[in-house]
Amino acid sequence: MDLGGPGAGPMTLFGLDNLPYGVFSPSGGAPRVGVRFGDDVVDLSVLLDDPVFAMPSLNGFMEQGRSRWTQVREQIRELLAGEVADAAVHPVTDVQLHLPVEVADYVDFYASEHHASNLGRLFRPDSEPLMPNWKHLPVGYHGRAGTVVVSGTEVVRPCGQRKAPDEAAPTYGPSRRLDIEAELGFLVGVGSTLGDRIGVDDFADHVFGAVLLNDWSARDLQAWEYVPLGPHLGKSFATSISPWVVPLAALEAAHVPLPGQDPQPLPYLCGREDWGLDIDLVVEWNGEEVSRPPYREMYWSPAQMLAHMTVNGASARTGDLFASGTISGPEKHQRGAFIELTWGGREPVTVKGEERTFLEDGDEVTISATAPGANGGRIGFGEVTGTIRPARGGTFTA
Template sequence: MSTVAVGEGSPFGPANLPYGVFSTPGGAPRVGVRVGDTVVDLSVLLGDAVFAAPSLNPFMAQGPDRWRRVRERVAAAVRGDVPDEAQHPVRDVRLHLPFEVADYVDFYASEHHAANLGRLFRPDSEPLMPNWKHLPVGYHGRAGTVVVSGTDVVRPCGQRKAPDEADPTYGPSRRLDIEAELGFVVGVGSPLGARIGVDSFADHVFGAVLVNDWSARDLQAWEYVPLGPHLGKSFATSVSPWVVPLAALQAARIPLPGQDPRPLPYLRGREDWGLDVEMVVEWNGEEVSRPPYRHMYWSPAQMLAHLTVNGASARTGDLFASGTVSGPERHQRGAFIELTWGGREPVTVKGEERAFLQDGDEVTISATAPGPDGTRIGFGEVTGTIRPAYAPK
C-alpha cells in the first residue's frame, strides 16, 4: 500500500479523476482513473467486475447515481493508501479507445468558425445560413472510424475539383486539415420516440473528451452540396483516451455568450452548460492556436436536446462533438483552413510556411479547464500523425 503521488499543479489531481481504458504488457484492457502520472486500476481498487470490462460502456450504462457513488469512493481512496498492484505509471501502460462508440454526430456550434467558413466559401453571401442561429446544425458521422489518440491517420483519397479545374479528379487529398473540438459521451440512452430535454443533460451524459475531426477540405468542398460531409470527414476522427466526468467540470461552467434570437422552447432550460475550456493546438510540436470553448454559441445540452427532439434514440456510447472551436481572434481559430484563410495566409511552423497537412505531420490538441480552489482540470491530449495515402491495388 502506498499513496499515489500527485505533483503540485497537476491537472490530474483528485478533483479530476478522468476515466480511461488501459492495459499492461500481456494484460487485458480494463478501466482505470488517472491520478497524477499514475493509472489506478479500478478493478483492483474497488473489486468490481464492471471495471474489468474492456470499455467504459457497462459502467456508463449504470447511470448518474452510480457514477456519483463511484467517484466519491475513488476520491476518498486515492487520498489515502492505494494497493501497489492497482498503481501503474502512465508511461508503462497502453491506452485504448475508452468507450465503444455507438453513434457519432458532429455539430457546428461555433459562430466564429461558421462565419469564417461562410466568408471563405460564400464571399458574396451572408456568412451564416438562415437556420444557423435557430438550431444546432450537425451531421451524422461514422462511428467505426473513431480512433484513440496516437492512431496514425492515413491520408484519404476521393474526388476533388479545384475552382480552376474543368472536371473532378481522383486522388489523395491535397488540403488535409484538422478540427479542434470537444466531444460528449452519452452514458444513459433514451428510447426511440422519446426526447431528452435540455435540463436532463447531466442525467444522460457521462463526460467529455477531446476530439480532432480530421477533414479533407478539397473532398468536402466538392461533395457536400446538397447532403453535407461524407468522405471528407468519415476516414478518421481521433479522441483523447481520458473521459473527464461532468462532475469534474462544475467549476468550469459559465453562461453562454448570448443567443439572439431567443431559441425555441425545446432549446431553453434552467441551467447553462457553457464551459470555460482552453485548448491548445500544436503542429509538429509548435503551438499555432489556442481555441477557447467559452465562445461557443450552442451548449452541449442544447445539442443533445436537438439531436433527440425528433424522437431519435440515444445509446450508451454515443459521441457527439461540438464542431470546430474558434474564437474571435486569428490565434484562436481551431482549423487550419481558418488559421491560414484558405491557404492564402500561411503560418510558420518550424521555420517553414504551411497551410495544410503534409505526410509525416503530427498534430496534438490539449486542453484544461478551471477546477475547484484554483486548480486546473486536464483533458490530456489527442494526437495523430499523417501517413501517406494507400496505393491503389
Template sequence: MTDIELPDGSPFGPDNLPYGMYSTGDGAPRVGVRYGDIVVDLALLLDDPVFAAPTLNPFMAQGPARWAEVRERIQAAIEGPVPDEAVHPVREVRLHLPIAVADYVDFYASEHHAANLGRLFRPGSDPLLPNWKHLPVGYHGRAGTVVVSGTGIVRPCGQRKDPGEAVPAYGPSRRLDIEAELGFVVGAGSALGERIGVESFAEHVFGAVLVNDWSARDLQAWEYQPLGPHLGKSFATSVSPWVVPLAALEAARVPLPRQIPAPLPYLRGGGHWGLDVDLSVEWNGEQVSRPPYREMYWSPAQMLAHMTVNGASARTGDLFASGTISGPAKHQRGAFIELTWGGSEPITVKGEERTFLLDGDEVAISATAPGPNGARIGFGEVVGRVLPAV
C-alpha cells in the first residue's frame, strides 16, 4: 500500500481530482484521476468495473448523483493508503483522449474577440453583427478531428484567395492560428425534442477541458460566406487530457458581465455560470497572452440552452467550446490574428518577429481557477506542434 504525498501548492489536490484516460506499456486505456503528480487507477481504487472502460463515457452517462457519490468516495480513499498497483507517476504514463466525442460545437462567446474580428474584417462598420447580443453564435464542428494534447497538427491545405488575386489558389495555409478556449463535456444527455434549460446545466455537464481550436485564417476567410467555418476549422481541435469536474469549479463561479439588451427568457436565470479561469498561452515556450475567461459575455449554461432550444438532442460525450477567450487588453487576446492585428503588428517570440504559425512551432495553453480556501484548481495543458503539410 502507498501513502500518496501531495506537493505543496499542487493545483491537483483533493478539491480538484480531474478525470482522464491513461495507459502503461502496451496496456489498454483505463480511467484514472490525477492527485498531485500521481495518476490513481479508479477501477482498482474503487473496485468498480466501469472505470476499466477505454473512455469516460460509460461513467459520465450514469448522471450527476453518481458523479457526486464517486467524488466523495475518491476523496475519502486517497486520504489513506492506496493499493500499490493503482499508483502511477504522471510522467510515466501515456494520456489519451478522455472522452469519445459524440458531437462538437464551437461558440463565439467573447465580446472582445468578436468585436476585434469585426474591426479587422469590417472596418468602418459596427464590429458586432445584429444577432450577436441576442444569442450565443456558434458553428457545428467535426467530432472526428478532436485530438488529445500532444498530437501533432498537420498544416491544412485548401483554397485561399489573397487580396488582389483574381482567382483562388490551392495550397497549404499561410495564416495558421490558434484559439484559446474552454470546453464543456456533456455527461447526461437529453432526448430528441427536449430542451435543456439554463437552470439544468449542472444536471447535464460533467466537467471542463482546455481547447485549442486551430484555425486556418486564409482558408476560413475565403470559404466562410455564406455558411460559416468549414475546412478552415475542421482539420484539428486539441483538448487537454484532464476533465475538471464541474463540482471542482464551484469556488470559481462569478457573475456574467451585464447583458444588454436582456436575453430572451430561455437564456435567463439558472444562477451564475461565469467562471474565473485564468489562461496562459505560450508560443515556443514564451508566454504571449493571458486570456481571462471571466470576461466572457455568454455563459456555458446559456450555450447549452441555446444548443438544444430547437429540440436538438444532447449526447454523452458531446463537447461544446466557448470560442476564443479574449479580454480588453492586448496581452489578453486568445488568438494570434488578434494579437498581431491580422499580421500587421508582429510580436517578438524568442527574438523573432512573428505573425502566424510556422512549421515546427509549438503552442501550449494552460489554466487555473480559484478553489476552496485559497487553493488553485489546475486544468493541466493542451499542447500542439505544427507539422508540415502533406
C-alpha cells in the first residue's frame, strides 16, 4: 500500500516529521503499538516484525533507551516512504485507541507563572500572589497513577467535603465547582536508580515523549483540603491524557528559550539547553473554543521539573508521567482553567449561548495542540476529550 496520499501529505499534522506512538486495537484484534501517519495507524508489530510492538503498552519499547528510539524512528520513516503491507495499515476511524503506557507514578507541577499568580490573587487576595518558594523551585504534588485514563473516558463527578465561605461547617456531596486544567504531560522512558539524580542536560536521555493532559479539578474540594499538605481528593479522581505520544525528536523545531527566570535558579536547575517549547493549545467547551493557552509562556521547563523531581534521590521509572500544571498566558483568552477564565465564577463565559462558570453534567471538554514541525509545517498532538457524568452513590450519614 502506498501511504503517500492526501492524508499523509505536507499539510498533515501527522506526517513523517511527527509519527506519534500509540496503542490501538484493530477490529477483532488485541492491543498493540502503532504510529499515526496521516489518517491511518500503522501497526509496528507488522511493519517492523518486532515483538516489543505486539505488547499492549509502550513501556517495553520506551525502556530500550534513546539510541533505540532514534533507530526505530529512522527505520519507520524510511519504510513509510515506500510501499507498506496492507495488513499493517488501519484507518484511524476503524480502530480503538487505548492508554498508551502503563503509568508507574504521576507527578503534577505548577509551572505557569500566569496561572500561579491568578490563583494566588483568587485564593489569597490580601497577600502576594506567588508563595516565596515559587520562583526558586518547580512546585508539584504526587497524584494517583491508577486514575490516569485515556481520552474519551467519561469522568464521574467526584464527591467529598466542601465548605463555602458563607457556610459554618463543611458538608459532603458532589463537587459544585468542577474544573479542567489544560496541560502537557511527559513520559519517562528510561528510569534512574534510587539515590541517583537526573540532571537538566540528561532530560532527552530519559524522557520519551509528550502527551496532552487534562487534570480534572474539583475546586471546592481542593479549597477545603489543600492547607497544609496540598491537593488530594480534589485532584485524584481522574486525569485524562491523549492516546498519541509525540516523541521528543519530533519537537526539535519547537524549541524556544524560556521567558526568563529571575532570580537565577540554583545550579542543579541550570543546563545548556532551556527546553522551552512553542506549543499552542486550544480548549473547547461543548464544541466551542473558549481558550488558547500557549506553552511557550511556561516559567519552568520539563527538564527542570524532572531534575527537581529526582534531586532528593527519588528514582524515576519507565512509565512515569509528570505534567506541567495548567498552561496559561498573560491574556484572558489564554487561561487554561475555568476558575481563571471565569475569575472564580464571578465573570461567566458564554458557551453555546449560555452563561457558564464551572462544568455541568453532560459537558464535554476537548483539548488539542499543535507545534512547529520540520520545513515550516506543523505537527499535532491529537486531542484529549472527556465528558462529565453525574456523581454516583448516595450521601453518608454518621
